[in-house]
Amino acid sequence: MQPKHPANSEAPSRALTDYPRPSVAVDTALLTVADRALSVVLVQSGDRPALPGTFLHEGETLRDAVLRSLRVKCGISGLEPRQLRVFDAPGRDTRGWVLSVAHLDVVPARDLTLDASLAHPTAVGSARTLPLMYDHAEIIELAVDALRAEYADRPDPRPLLPEPFTLRELQTLHEAIAGERLPRDAFRRRMEPLLTDTGELSRGTRGKPARLFRRTPDPRR
Amino acid sequence: MQPKHPANSEAPSRALTDYPRPSVAVDTALLTVADRALSVVLVQSGDRPALPGTFLHEGETLRDAVLRSLRVKCGISGLEPRQLRVFDAPGRDTRGWVLSVAHLDVVPARDLTLDASLAHPTAVGSARTLPLMYDHAEIIELAVDALRAEYADRPDPRPLLPEPFTLRELQTLHEAIAGERLPRDAFRRRMEPLLTDTGELSRGTRGKPARLFRRTPDPRR
């Protein structure tokens, strides 16, 4: 029977590697917007769908591992994963003791050139009905809530819209993420002050041409 | 040189324990309020002060580990730790590869019967000037921000005040946590609807007796 770890920050008489340690995985709810609704990228894990993930390798950070897993599993790079929470139920993985650090990331649908036999976006509503591995359904819900909070009062903070864009395009995106209709005037009053008017108008569209905007860089980020 | 982990959720030809794994620690910013200001409980770690923590043992959850560390290091039990974030810089601990899952917990000052030579509350302002171990200064800032957010629009959600209490006592507590004065009328308008008036008045105090309140159980918790 192996000894238990010493208290953290005590000087142990043994090496840390003498003690039982968990494997640490990262799993990412990679969200995108397609057909005016949120989708999540799923991969096939054995016989069940799952979020893309990997085990943490020595010498890398959690973020390094997330980026590696998205590159390898989904052919995606250059993203900004955000840590959500650690899932730590002792028996969550039948192969042994595994913790998972859940992450959220966001990618424009146009950047997804997935091999559909490996990874594919699934509407969040549909994903809820699937028998996902481990606690991945819970991770998706956490991620959706976190993304909705980010989008509540900032215009497209995880840039999904190519610039420039119209107010209407921005509102449609925000409604897809919020999962509900957003009243037009209130939305415009809240967002317009946070945007940069390019001074240009849309072209090739029916009706009065819409003004075109860019995001104003957020000093907080 | 040891092999790297297989991709998460692939069926490995080797046991998970064949691969390098980190030690996982939990560190807790245990906050309390004393002298109308926030304090954090520090322990001595070698020659430097630190947050109480421990390594995660097989078969327990992070919460189990936090509770164990608070019991062993501080003689405290029955708390409700909240996960904050994982600290994962590869070189953060000179003894080897260690991740730390930072937590926040809150304890009334009256429940702290600490052996001062082991653990002692330190005003958060003072703690900022100390050479804390690892990333513990950062953990404290995260915890303070998280606690302030919890207290922003709910009355004493991490119960610190013994019941019943007066509006003035509640306001004084919230000001200690917020670190700033809160205007009386606005505070009362925001909080009073969320409290249960006991129908009783304070006694033994100078001036008009104050009404006494209890917390109304929050359906969200």
Added chain:
DNA sequence: GTCGATTATCGCGCTTCCGCGCTAAATGTC
């Protein structure tokens, strides 16, 4: 050229929240 579609603006009434000064009530101290 007309029409429908689309964007944009705005006045307006309403709601919510805030800060402040003032007044009243009730207690303990002297």
Added chain:
DNA sequence: GACATTTAGCGCGGAAGCGCGATAATCGAC
């Protein structure tokens, strides 16, 4: 009993935000 202290309530003016209906402008389709 007077006084200082403390709590409590409230009127009021102001600020901020909202939803809605109405109107105007501008485009492409026909």
